[in-house]
Amino acid sequence: MDLGISGKVALVTGGSAGLGLAAAKSLAREGCDVCVSARDPEKLADAVVELQEFGKVVHAVLADVEDPAAARRVVEETREVLGPIDILVANAGGPPAGRFDEVGLDGWDVAVQRNLLGTVRLAHAVLPEMRSRGWGRIVTITGRAAREALDGLALSNALRPAVAGLVRTLAREVGRDGVLVNNVMPGPIETERLRALAGDADALRQRGEDIPVGRVGQPEEVGDVVAFLASDRASFVNGVSLLVDGGEAHVIA
Numbered sequence: 001m002d003l004g005i006s007g008k009v010a011l012v013t014g015g016s017a018g019l020g021l022a023a024a025k026s027l028a029r030e031g032c033d034v035c036v037s038a039r040d041p042e043k044l045a046d047a048v049v050e051l052q053e054f055g056k057v058v059h060a061v062l063a064d065v066e067d068p069a070a071a072r073r074v075v076e077e078t079r080e081v082l083g084p085i086d087i088l089v090a091n092a093g094g095p096p097a098g099r100f101d102e103v104g105l106d107g108w109d110v111a112v113q114r115n116l117l118g119t120v121r122l123a124h125a126v127l128p129e130m131r132s133r134g135w136g137r138i139v140t141i142t143g144r145a146a147r148e149a150l151d152g153l154a155l156s157n158a159l160r161p162a163v164a165g166l167v168r169t170l171a172r173e174v175g176r177d178g179v180l181v182n183n184v185m186p187g188p189i190e191t192e193r194l195r196a197l198a199g200d201a202d203a204l205r206q207r208g209e210d211i212p213v214g215r216v217g218q219p220e221e222v223g224d225v226v227a228f229l230a231s232d233r234a235s236f237v238n239g240v241s242l243l244v245d246g247g248e249a250h251v252i253a
Contacts, residue, residue: 004232006031065118171239187245
């Protein structure tokens with residue numbers, strides 16, 4: 001299926017590894033020129049090498065969206081090198097795990113800046129041009145905590161729903177301008193974060209056995225969903241928070 005986004009310019013934050021890199025690869029595979037931003041220079045350099053295998057223009061910006069000035073800088077540099085941004089994938093690593101009484105106020109400040117306000121600032125920076133051109137896609141990546149509280153994830157339980165609420169709000173406000181805004185809620189996907197939370201390979205395998213499809217997901221399975229939501233083929237999908245979890249949430253519910 002041709003997703004109709006070849007030649008579009010995509011910016012993926014948190015794009016050096018995990019779900020962000022998977023989304024960047026899926027978009028590059030569909031013909032997008034891609035800019036990835038992240039905090040780790042070595043991982044960012046490795047990501048560029050991987051993305052260049054798709055034969056598209058790739059750019060990288062070293063930045064941390066926790067910095068209030070970073071979002072606009074990343075957007076401006078992407079525009080200068082690749083052109084106006086058609087697709088924004090707002091992805092930030094999950095905040096640290098911990099119960100409410102284990103998370104200090106400094107932890108809340110960092111999580112709010114990175115996982116909520118970073119997305120707000122990115123949207124502010126890209127929306128005017130998207131609306132003026134009459135086409136744009138914003139896809140956020142959160143997690144199942146955007147739908148329900150999960151034990152031991154106080155920060156995620158508070159901030160992921162806030163991002164999902166922002167998505168629903170923007171979808172209603174800019175949809176008539178040709179800009180569609182959606183959210184992806186990955187379940188257990190085999191990333192560094194899930195491996196750290198699981199603790200060991202046996203626990204990770206058991207985690208997969210409890211899911212209806214019998215395994216944990218792979219990052220590229222999330223990346224492909226992001227690419228679809230960013231495409232012309234998803235032209236009537238707006239304001240959704242889409243679970244990508246192998247059916248786990250439905251079993252738990």
